[in-house]
Amino acid sequence: MDKRGIPYVWGGTSDRGYDCSGLMLRAYEKAGIELPRTAREQYGxxxxxxxxxxxxxxDLVFFSDLGHVGMISKPGYMVHAPHSGDVVKEEKLSSWRRQAFVGAVRPDPKGVRQWAELREQRSEPVPASLTATL
Structure with a gap:
């Protein structure tokens, strides 16, 4: 909540400016939980x-085909970095937001560890094919 008023900056992850997922990344980092960088990765x-x-x-709430993320700040409200030309702010969850809602997650350290392990497995090189010799 202390980041309210900081400008939206695409790709931003600092007090010079935040995008939606960068704001969530830093908020959870403060809580000792490492999140992936993008909204789509955070949801997944x-x-x-x-x-x-x-x-x-x-809770992290995701909208518009996973193109936007915010955090529930209190019942019926979220804090987020909306878009270029705007600032980090708290907003009432409107009926429009309900229609654009894709889903939500409740980040916890265990869940992020599982995600990191899966990501690591996916990035490991495929073993070379074995060849039979006679």
Whole structure:
């Protein structure tokens, strides 16, 4: 919440400016939880998804085909970095937001560790094919 008023900057992850996922990355970093960089990766990092009717403060909420993320700040509100020309702010969850809602996650250290392990496995080189010799 202390980042309210800082300008939106595409790709931003600092007090010079934040984009939506950069803001979430730094917020959870402060809590000791490492998140992936983009909104799509942040959503995919957790198997357990949260329904609209079960949102709690701290949950990450995703909108518009995973193109935007915010964090529930209190019931019915989220904090986010909206778009170019705007600033980090708290916003009431509107009916428009409900229609654009894709899903939500409740980040926890265990879930992020599982995501990191999976990511590491995916980046490991494929073993060379074995050849039979006679």
């Amino acid at each position: 990092a957790f198997d357990r998804k949260i329904d609209w009717d079960r949102l709690k403060p701290g």
